[in-house]
Amino acid sequence: MxxxxxxxxxxxxxxxxxxxxxxxxxxxxxxxxxxxxxxxxxxxxxxxxxxxxxxxxxxxxxxxxxxxxxxxxxxxxxxxxFAHTELTSVLGKVGYLPEEKVQKIVWDLVSALYYLHSNRVLHRDLKPQNILLDINNIAKLCDFGFARNMSTGTHVLTSIKGTPLYMAPELIDEKPYDYTADLWSLGCIIYELLMGTPPFCTSSILHLIRLIKYEHIQWDTLSTFLSQNCTSFLKGLLQKNPSKRITWNEILVHPFIKGHVNIAKKTPPQSLTRPLSPNTSQAKEQQRKESMKNKLSKIPSPKPVETPSTSKTSKHSSEQQKKLNSQDMQNNNAHLDVDVKITESTDQKSLENDLSNLRISSIKTIEQLSQGSLVKSTLQTFNFIEDNQPIETDEWIAFLTRTIQEIIDGELVSLTESSQANVIVSPLRNPNATSKVLNFVARLLSIPFVIKDVNQDCLTKIRKVYLEVKLVPNLVYACKLLLRECREDSSSDLSSPINSPLPLGVERYRKLSELSEDDFQAIQHIFTLIAHLVHIDDDFLLQFCDSVVVLSVYLLVKLLLSLNVKAKLRIVADVLAVLTRLLKQLPENGDVVVKIISSDSDHPDNAPLDLVDLLKHSEPLMRERTCYFVLWLSKTQQFNVVRSLWNVSIKDTLEALMYDSMETVRNAAECTVIELKSKDYYREIK
Structure with missing residues (x-):
């Protein structure tokens, strides 16, 4: 240095x-x-x-x-x-660029990518953030953290890398891919430079995945803004089927590019830019089939998203729906119970370790582009970077206890500023944090919602800060760290799979019998807080959905549902409340719930969801919440999903609950039975 x-x-x-x-x-x-x-x-x-x-x-x-x-x-x-300017800063100032300027940048990017592919290097993370401009406005690729040098004889890859906004459909589907995935990402960048937004843009990872897989680009609209050559080039790059995507031979002679690609004097014999021989094509197809076979043996194939069915209504439906909404609101809004003993405090050490997050801003829709108005949007993805710093449990508890007392006394500044809240949240992503520390963190963060005299403006600030620091994803991550069996992923790829936007590897968790009471206490307070947050703001619910997908914790959530309900009533009840809220408010994300309840593994505690046991529980809260869970599952999911769980015992139990001693349970059961009576599977069982 x-x-x-x-x-x-x-x-x-x-x-x-x-x-x-x-x-x-x-x-x-x-x-x-x-x-x-x-x-x-x-x-x-x-x-x-x-x-x-x-x-x-x-x-x-x-x-x-x-x-x-x-x-x-x-x-x-x-x-x-050193390059003087980031392409993202240019876009941030002007929103989009005219086609003639974009074309020059495209020439540079195509030249860089042709060079990489000629040398059998895949970038795998092409995005505007990784493009710099020098003093002469020449574009240069940077950041090769996800790059992969393909050895001779390797034709397809399977490990998922990249940024979701620019990720090719074959990666979204977790299928084998090759250099053409970079070409898709290049198309997304060009599209954003011209239009101000990537071709598929949303605030939810789940929704983004669906758009990339199933939505079509409106080329007719684009042709009003772009030249024929530019539109033709983009169409070639943004083909969802990689076999139909434009090839390097076609790129080099395309009118939008021809004569402007800076090609190195020598191209290696095994260059990815050269057409494959018949023998090589056959070897590539064989590798693709073997890769898919291996992946399918480990990970369930993704299913197309089904449109929620519209249920038939009876003459009582309007009245029942009003009753349902009212009782569902009372039932599912989790009541937080914070009981923390104040102990002697000590000085706080340096504890902060910020969670890195990616923000994509300065987004325009095509319609607004013509009007010159700019709309900002954010895709919230999560880099779950573990903080492996040692944690002194006693010192942390002393610090958290002192902070709890300050909050109870009305000093809420530690929760209304992101930097200070991040300090409190940081143990949630540290595998060295004990259950007791996690328990204190969850309780502390719950206090504003249970103490009196906290004004609404202050609560609004706290909710905003909790969203900014990604509290719900961090809480979900803490549960995964607490329950996971081992810390090393099974992936052979050298880059950390936790940074991937889609799940890799197999979930492995400890046996539930190995968890201590402190572990269960921490999980209970974590999910009680999550349940409350997702009921006060749907943005928290969206973060919960995305974190389940990113962290691939379907099995974890199912294991929590399979806990001994008598001993762990609150955990199961709150997990049910979260899943019910998800089905009700975000039915388009209902496939997350389906994957949770149908999650399959050889874990000794994994068992089919026993709805009858939950419906017959001695606690009215559990009976009521299970009724609503069945109701919203049937309202939002396709026939085969509910029928797979359905049997005569569930039907008889629901009908019996219509005469329960508790009014709230009777109302929940009545709403559920009225909804189910319109279903064929209900009528089929006598």
Whole structure:
């Protein structure tokens, strides 16, 4: 580092920081990427070193040149050439670019990508954030953290990498893919440069996945803004079927590109840009089939999203619906119970470790583009970076206890500012945090909703902060860390699968009998808080859905539903409340609930969901919530989903509950039976 003078910070991410610096010997500006080794696994560090190896061998005017790299005891430092501007900052200022300017950037990007593919390198994370502009406005690709050098004889890959907004459909479907996945991402970038928004854009990962898989791009609308050559080129890149996507031979002669691709003098014999021979094509298809066979043996095939069915109504439906809505609101709004003993406090240590999150902003719809108005949207994805710093349990509990007392006394500043709330939330993503610490964190964060005299403006600020710090995803992540059997993923890929937007590997959790009472107490308070949050704001519910998908915790949630209901009533009741709320408010995401209740594994505690046992529970709250769960499952899911759970015992029990001693249970059962009577599977059972 003695050779460089650091001038300022260029950016910061989960990996570390990037600085602008001056090389003392030459006076030239460079970029220093400093990656901290602290808290990194050997697997992660190997991935960073692989990135250096790949980038060191890349030499092209449209790729950021790596100049040097070295390691210290605590850091990996990478020195690259300096580019003055980020493409995202340009888009942030102007929203979109005219076609003639975009075309020049496309020439640069195609040149860089052709060079990579010629050398059998897949970038796998093409996005505007990874494109820089130098002082002459020449575009250059950077960030090869997800890049993969395909060895000779390898024709398809399966590990999922990239950013969801720019991810190809074959990756979304977890199918084998090749270099054409980069071409799709290139198409998404070009589309965004021209139109101000990626071709598929939404605030939910689940909704984004569905759009990429099933929605069509409105090319007729685009043709009013773009030239014929540009539209034709985009159509070629944005073909959902990778076999129909434009090939390199076609790209090089396309009128939008022809004559402007900077091609290296020599192309290796096994270049990905050359057409495959018949024998190679056959080998590629065989690899694809074998990869799919291996994946299908581990992960259930994704099913198309089905449109929720519309139920028939009876003459009592209007009255019953009003009653249902009223009672459902009372029933599902979880009541928080916070009982924390105040103990002696000590000084707080440095505890903060921020959760990195990705924000995509400055988004325009096509219709608003013509009017010149700008609409901002955010795709919330989660980088669950573990904080492996040691945790002193006693000191943390003392700090949390002192903070609890401050909140009870009316000093709520620690929960109304994101930076301070992040300190409190940080143990939720630390595998070294004990159950007692997690318990205190969940209770502390629940206090504003149960103490008196907290004004509405303050609660609104707290809800906003909880959304900003991704509290619900962090709570779900804490449960996964608490229950998981081992910390190493089964994936052979060197990059951490937790950073992938889609699930990889197999869920492995401890036996429920191995969990301590402290573990169960922590889980109980975590899900009580989640249940309350998802009922006061649907944004929390959306974050819950996305975190279940990102973390692939379907089995975990099902295991919590299969707990001994008598001993763990509150956990099961709150999980049911969350899933019922999901079905009711976000029926389009109901497939998450279906995957949870149908989750299959060899875990010793995994068993079919026993609805009869829940409906016959001695506690009225459990009987009532189970009725509503069955009701909304039947209202929002297709025939085969409910029928797979349905039997004569459930029918008889529901009808018996219409005469329950508790009015709330009677009302819930009556609403459910009225809804179910219109279903064929209900009438079929005598």
């Amino acid at each position: 003695d050779k460089y003078e650091v001038i300022g910070t260029l950016g910061e991410g989960s990996f570390g920081r990037v600085y602008k610096a001056k090389q003392l010997s030459s006076g030239e500006f460079v970029a220093l990427k400093v990656i901290s080794k602290r808290g990194r696994s050997a697997k992660e560090l190997k991935g960073f070193r692989r990135e250096c190896e790949i980038q060191r061998d890349l030499h092209h005017p449209n790729i950021i040149q790596m100049l040097d790299s070295f390691e210290t005891e605590n850091e990996i430092v990478v020195i690259t050439e």
